[in-house]
Amino acid sequence: MQKLWITRPLPDKVIAEARRHFDVEVRAETLPLTQAERLRALAEFDAVLPTLGDAFDASFFKDRPRCRVLANFGVGFNHIDAKAARAAGVAVSNTPGAVTDATADIAMTLMLMTCRRAGEGERMVRAGNWPGWHPTQLLGMHVTGKTLGVIGMGRIGQAIAQRAALGFGMKIVFYNRSTLAGLPFDATQLAGLEDVLQAADVVVLAVPATPETHHLIDAAALGMMKRESVLINIARGDVVDEAALIEALEQGRIAGAGLDVYEFEPKVPDALRRMENVTLLPHLGTSAQEVREDMGLMAVANLVAFFKEGKPLNPV
Known part of the structure; x- marks a missing residue:
């Protein structure tokens, strides 16, 4: 079973769905990943479910990492250098529609x-x-x-x-x-x-x-x-x-x-x-229980599709 790191606490419904498919570790911290944590994410996990503020620029993809997919929680993915990720063999997805x-x-x-x-x-x-x-x-x-x-x-x-x-x-x-x-x-x-x-x-x-x-x-x-x-x-x-x-x-x-x-x-x-x-307002755009659940479930669905079919449902 692939190892998945979820970088922030997510609704219980999302965590439960992720655990059905992956060996899941959930980070308890609510702040963005540190430099050391970002390096660990790519080196120790097969998949990562990051979100806003978890910045992965081109420098993180110089060497081919263990991680094969970043399933972003959110529609905006400007914190991830998707081009550099793809060049290193790391797929990137997002959650359009749900937001x-x-x-x-x-x-x-x-x-x-x-x-x-x-x-x-x-x-x-x-x-x-x-x-x-x-x-x-x-x-x-x-x-x-x-x-x-x-x-x-x-x-x-x-x-x-x-x-x-x-x-x-x-x-x-x-x-x-x-x-x-x-x-x-x-x-x-x-x-x-x-x-x-x-x-x-x-x-x-x-x-x-x-x-x-x-x-x-x-x-x-x-x-x-x-x-x-x-x-x-x-x-x-x-x-x-x-x-x-x-x-x-x-x-x-x-x-x-x-x-x-x-x-x-x-x-x-x-x-x-x-x-x-x-x-x-404190970035409340998607801050509704059912919306955050839908976003998380879409991110998990992207991961499942990637490992089953080689491509996430919502690639970027």
Whole structure:
């Protein structure tokens, strides 16, 4: 029976399924793997089920390791050099589909909280500073009928757009590398990123983390947005130049931001934490019991398929 290392505690249902197929060791620690642990993962196990933060760059694949497959727990795999892994004979897989709806829900949560100043209002109530209702208190953006700009119209981008269009009557414009047609809701694909940034009242980022999307939203991009607009990021933190975002918010060049991910996660700059017009969540995108179970079961299914058929169900 192949030896499998699961690098973080996972739901009991997932561990039980993994034990049906593999000789499983579960690491109790919740923080990312250390350098020594990453070396051990590839040297002592036939398969590893890693997740966000368990970084395997090209240096780990210089010598052909014992490990034959990394079944990533999550759809994003920018922490793994998949090309170098494959060259060393190590397959890499991820868990697309399982995360789509939960991540889209968090995008909508961030949009509503930021536009309607819900976080600011809750802090006021909790602090005992609410003086009572009055007509001009915490006036925010009414999202119904506004324009949502989606950057990256993959599974998650489409799920966000569908919720916004059908649930809130928002006009959808989007930027995507490839041309899309036949979407089940009204949406207009614009030619360039700048066109979406200029048109949208709310911009949501749903692109993968790649060298091409690193700092996709920089000072120049933020400067194209409307002063009253809001930026939502549920993609990866380094898609946004965090220093440029802080400057744009401090100078009032955009109205607010809703963030579930951060450039140097888990570090969140003091400047962002001080701002009342910024909603900050601790990477809750897929944080629902059944979703994390589905992700884990998909990762295990990838492993089973690899050892039975030579290829995971969701190779990357």
